[in-house]
Amino acid sequence: MGVAQRKEREKLELRDLILEASKSILLKSGKEGLSIRKIAAEIEYSPATIYLYYTDKDAILHDLMERGFEQLGHYMVPCWSESDPGKRILMIGQAYVKFALDHKDWYDLMFNSASPMKHLEKCKEDWDAGVQMFDTLVETCRLYVETSHRKHLKPEILALQLWASVHGLVNLAQTERLDIVRSGDSSELIFETLESIYLSIFLGAE
Amino acid sequence: MGVAQRKEREKLELRDLILEASKSILLKSGKEGLSIRKIAAEIEYSPATIYLYYTDKDAILHDLMERGFEQLGHYMVPCWSESDPGKRILMIGQAYVKFALDHKDWYDLMFNSASPMKHLEKCKEDWDAGVQMFDTLVETCRLYVETSHRKHLKPEILALQLWASVHGLVNLAQTERLDIVRSGDSSELIFETLESIYLSIFLGAE
DNA sequence: TAATTTTTATGAACACTGTTCATTATCTTT
DNA sequence: AAAGATAATGAACAGTGTTCATAAAAATTA
Numbered sequence: 057m058g059v060a061q062r063k064e065r066e067k068l069e070l071r072d073l074i075l076e077a078s079k080s081i082l083l084k085s086g087k088e089g090l091s092i093r094k095i096a097a098e099i100e101y102s103p104a105t106i107y108l109y110y111t112d113k114d115a116i117l118h119d120l121m122e123r124g125f126e127q128l129g130h131y132m133v134p135c136w137s138e139s140d141p142g143k144r145i146l147m148i149g150q151a152y153v154k155f156a157l158d159h160k161d162w163y164d165l166m167f168n169s170a171s172p173m174k175h176l177e178k179c180k181e182d183w184d185a186g187v188q189m190f191d192t193l194v195e196t197c198r199l200y201v202e203t204s205h206r207k208h209l210k211p212e213i214l215a216l217q218l219w220a221s222v223h224g225l226v227n228l229a230q231t232e233r234l235d236i237v238r239s240g241d242s243s244e245l246i247f248e249t250l251e252s253i254y255l256s257i258f259l260g261a262e
Numbered sequence: 263m264g265v266a267q268r269k270e271r272e273k274l275e276l277r278d279l280i281l282e283a284s285k286s287i288l289l290k291s292g293k294e295g296l297s298i299r300k301i302a303a304e305i306e307y308s309p310a311t312i313y314l315y316y317t318d319k320d321a322i323l324h325d326l327m328e329r330g331f332e333q334l335g336h337y338m339v340p341c342w343s344e345s346d347p348g349k350r351i352l353m354i355g356q357a358y359v360k361f362a363l364d365h366k367d368w369y370d371l372m373f374n375s376a377s378p379m380k381h382l383e384k385c386k387e388d389w390d391a392g393v394q395m396f397d398t399l400v401e402t403c404r405l406y407v408e409t410s411h412r413k414h415l416k417p418e419i420l421a422l423q424l425w426a427s428v429h430g431l432v433n434l435a436q437t438e439r440l441d442i443v444r445s446g447d448s449s450e451l452i453f454e455t456l457e458s459i460y461l462s463i464f465l466g467a468e
Numbered sequence: 469t470a471a472t473t474t475t476t477a478t479g480a481a482c483a484c485t486g487t488t489c490a491t492t493a494t495c496t497t498t
Numbered sequence: 499a500a501a502g503a504t505a506a507t508g509a510a511c512a513g514t515g516t517t518c519a520t521a522a523a524a525a526t527t528a
Contacts, residue, residue, distance in 0.1 A: 167434075183441070190443065215443075220428075227429065228422075228425070231374055233392070249419055
């Protein structure tokens with residue numbers, strides 16, 4: 057009865073094939089260029105076949121999002137060896153921005169697109185990767201607050217404040233709204249503002 | 263020779279009709295529901311006719327964006343009667359958030375969509391409304407910095423920091439990412455975080 | 469091995485999208 | 499009323515996500 061197991065394995069393999077093709081197209085041609093028909097062409101199957109392995113395009117985007125969180129996790133590995141919570145928060149922010157600048161479309165899918173969320177609604181699955189990532193930031197903020205002289209700060213709010221600031225900065229950059237502020241190389245402006253964000257938080261510390 | 267003038271007027275009237283129909287559809291059915299064919303149906307013309315008055319869909323979106331900035335301007339009117347720069351900055355932020363929450367899709371078009379920007383590239387027009395709005399924020403920040411005890415702050419960076427924070431917060435809310443932080447009513451969380459943002463900046467002041 | 473059943477793949481279609489262009493209808497001028 | 503200019507449109511093109519009856523392949527049974 058090894059047939060059922062092999063079939064199951066093949067099913068997973070094709071799912072993975074679809075996902076890898078999707079990732080490749082996303083990173084190459086962006087979100088606009090990612091269509092069911094192009095995925096089908098890439099893996100040399102009919103478009104209809106995709107729907108035997110994924111219920112939706114949204115379902116594919118959701119899995120793609122999860123892979124994105126894995127990738128983002130890699131960017132954050134160096135942060136965990138930093139014991140000072142303040143410094144670690146800064147490192148997390150920088151890693152986050154670096155990921156966003158390196159993988160514009162992936163970031164967009166993970167943090168701006170509504171599609172993967174629609175899929176979550178349907179399946180009532182958890183938002184595992186995102187929740188976990190935010191929780192670690194909250195935890196680091198809690199550490200910071202405890203070691204600082206501003207114990208009135210709520211770690212949750214502080215974490216959200218940080219996330220929102222960096223997320224907004226990245227989004228303004230990626231939608232070319234930073235040209236309003238200063239034309240030219242935006243990454244310099246980004247990191248200067250990033251520093252300002254952290255200074256305004258940590259300056260109130262002592 | 264009043265014919266030419268009437269024709270010109272009619273041309274403008276139809277442009278306006280197209281724009282009003284677009285606005286109505288955007289506010290009712292969102293960005294997804296806004297299509298050339300639906301605009302045409304709304305004004306009872308053929309889809310092809312639209313292209314006699316607008317070169318692109320992007321061109322329509324661009325004009326729609328400008329109207330959005332007018333609307334946002336209305337939200338900000340009360341801010342200009344506040345003389346204290348610090349308080350005014352807070353009021354601007356609150357007005358900005360209120361506009362975003364009231365007109366989700368309009369905000370999205372103005373600050374997230376790439377389409378109107380593509381049109382700008384083609385026409386090499388200025389980014390009038392956006393630039394002007396940001397400049398007034400920079401000016402208010404300059405006032406604040408001059409009256410504060412932190413004269414090392416760059417008004418431009420401070421303004422961007424504020425914009426990014428609020429923009430990020432609004433975006434996280436509108437893409438339902440705030441559910442990660444805390445489920446339930448998000449507007450409470452938004453204004454609590456907004457306050458925290460301002461506190462972290464103004465606390466460093468004295 | 470042959471026939472049958474189950475699983476897997478697909479071609480064609482549907483309802484959309486933005487956009488173009490030759491043709492038709494309307495209006496203005498002669 | 500005829501000629502010329504302007505405005506509006508129907509039809510088509512290439513693309514999108516998705517569905518479903520049909521066809522091919524594989525697995526099971528006789």
